Amino acid sequence: MGHSAWLGVAASLAVAIGSAGAREGGGPQVRTTLGTLEGVREGEVDRFLGIRFAAPPTGELRWRAPQPAPSWQGVRAAKSFGPSCPQALEAPTQLAPLGPTSEDCLFLNIWRPAGAGKKSLPVLVWIHGGGFIAGSGSEAVFDGTPYAERDVILVTINYRLGRLGFFAHPALALGHEDEPTGNFGYLDQVAALRWVQAHIAEFGGDPGNVTIAGESAGGAAVLALAASPVTEGLFHKAIVQSGAGLEPARSIDVDAPGRPSAISAGRSYAERNGIKGEDAAAAAALRALPVDVLAPPAPSIVEIMGIFAEGGPMIDGRLVVAAPGTLLRDGKGPAIPFLIGNTTMETAVWSFNAAGPGLVPLGGPFTAEGLMPAATPEEREALVGRYLETARGDRQTALAMLSSALQWGMASRDLAAATSQKAPTYFYRLEAVPTPGRAVTAGSPHGTDIFYMFSAIDHFRARPELVTDQDRTTAALMTDYWAAFAKSGVPSSRAGPVWPAYTPADEMALVISNGGAAAGRIPNVDALAAVRR
Secondary structure, eight states: OOHHHHHTTGGGTOOOOEEEEEOTTSOEEEEOSSOEEEOEEETTEEEEEEEEOSOOOOGGGTTSOOOOOOOOSSEEEOOSOOOBOSOOSOOTTOSSOOOOBOSOOOEEEEEEETTGGGSOEEEEEEEOOSTTTSOOTTOGGGOOHHHHTTTOEEEEEOOOOHHHHBOOOGGGGTTOTTSOOSBHHHHHHHHHHHHHHHHGGGGTEEEEEEEEEEETHHHHHHHHHHHOTTOTTSOSEEEEESOTTOOOOEESSOOBTTBOOHHHHHHHHHHHTTOOSSSHHHHHHHHTSOHHHHSOSSOOHHHHHHHHHHOSOEEOSSSOOSOHHHHHHTTOSOSOOEEEEEESEEEEEEEEETTEEEEEESSOOOOHHHHOTTSOHHHHHHHHHHHHTTTTTOHHHHHHHHHHIIIIIHHHHHHHHHHTTTSOEEEEEEOOOOGGGTTTOSSOEETHHHHHHTTOGGGOSSOGGGOOHHHHHHHHHHHHHHHHHHHHSSOOOTTSOOOOOOOTTTOEEEEEETTEEEEEEOTTHHHHHHHTO
């Protein structure tokens, strides 16, 4: 199938031709040319779960661009989630326990206001994070009910992960040379967005008002999609949460010092598994590798680091033509509204166990000299001092928060400075920490924003009984802003302050803290910019 033909695959999957409300004694139904789906109505929200948006990427379709989903006869139940893509089955850093996994995992889920079939509502498509090796659109934290209650249709998606999602080898392209290859997880995301364009109207959504949003790897995916030449018209606004600065680690076919190409890494992996050559036999042998070999369900740290080192998104020349953040900062992205921001301690992630929440560092220990090598000793200490009070006087915590601001925060600010030149951009900083975790950390760790923007504080995995009404109020405020942005491109809330658009001249942001939200200049931005020189 040619490249242009691939671009039209999902658009030609089906055009919805009818919709019905909830049947007496049954769930709400939506009829498409592929078949009829029956979901679940709970109160004022309809859920359609486990909807296949592409053919199972198994057998000969492993490491292929996603292919059309098959049609069916009669009514198909859409009342439970489909399997997640293969990955580690349980880890203390997961936001929520994971359900069943399968290589047949290309499913999406929809939440809408009950009976919305005849409406034309804004659509928010959520792309989960997880380092491109973990995560799922069916995690409990991603319940779309709060958005449906605000008249926004929420869609969550799965995409292939790890070596099944991001892998290149010359043998795999044989017979399919015109198809994109390598970034299969990204190709799945594009296919899901094309499914949304083809079908969401019959669920009551407006295909002309689609916002993509993601956190961490999902935020990086949003940037990749925004900068891609193959996604024009698939979405109209973008939300990047803790995703700026996460660029593809390698080229698909060009080796660099200390960084082999994806194809070189793929050859090495194949040879370690006894597969040599680049012919059809090598392709067949690769596609015959057991799923548990490619994606171990209980990987060791060494195995996880190996998947990280050899995998992940790549510059493939088709979907990803260059580092997405660089393209956007150079003004080459679309003229669409952006909402961009970070937490205050991206340098750690939550861990959860029976005893309570903890932290897993993503770097460190940090030193002022290492973080600010060009600064004077006086400049270093002055800036560290700005974070010590928030860090409860702990110097290493202050340095971790400073590292987060210098690296993640300023990368987001630089991105906002670029996107704001073409369309309204809104910048935020999340300082809030759920009450059950405040004894553990003074800063807001990487991923904390998810509990707030989904109003999912009660899904905090450790000591959720300690969650307070104030936690829920702050979360509802954040959900308000995100839902309003999905509707109009302007984040707003009746319960919160006006959120001014970002411009490089005034550096305005919304700071979301334990007690609510306040608009003001990005905290410490001038000092941070000065020591980055």
